[in-house]
Amino acid sequence: MDNTTKERIETEIAKSNIVLFMKGNPIFPQCGFSANTAGVLNHLGVEYHSVDVLADPDIREGIKVYTNWPTIPQVYVKGEFIGGCDIVKDMFETGELAELLQSRGINVQPAA
DSSP: OHHHHHHHHHHHHHSHHHHHHHSSSSSBSSSHHHHHHHHHHHHHTTTOOEEEEGGGGHHHHHHHHTTOSSSOEEETTTTTEEEOOHHHHHHHHHHHHHHHHHHOOOOOOOOO
């Protein structure tokens, strides 16, 4: 990965307390894993920034190198890589994700 791509990834991660690198966008996800991950964040009622990796091949491949994680989606909280779909889903189901977000000062307002 070149420095330009790395800087672009770091800029995206810095844009929001929660950043979701996904295929598509939260309104029109382009894979089930991305849809599930966005759904978890939406259910928790948190604001997040999404990055459509399908729109940029450099970001799509670069994010995998950046985290040394081979799959997309990827979730970052306050600049820290949390995981992909399965990890986020498991953390959500155990309540650990809401606890993590709240411990980082992020207001969680689960959908009723």
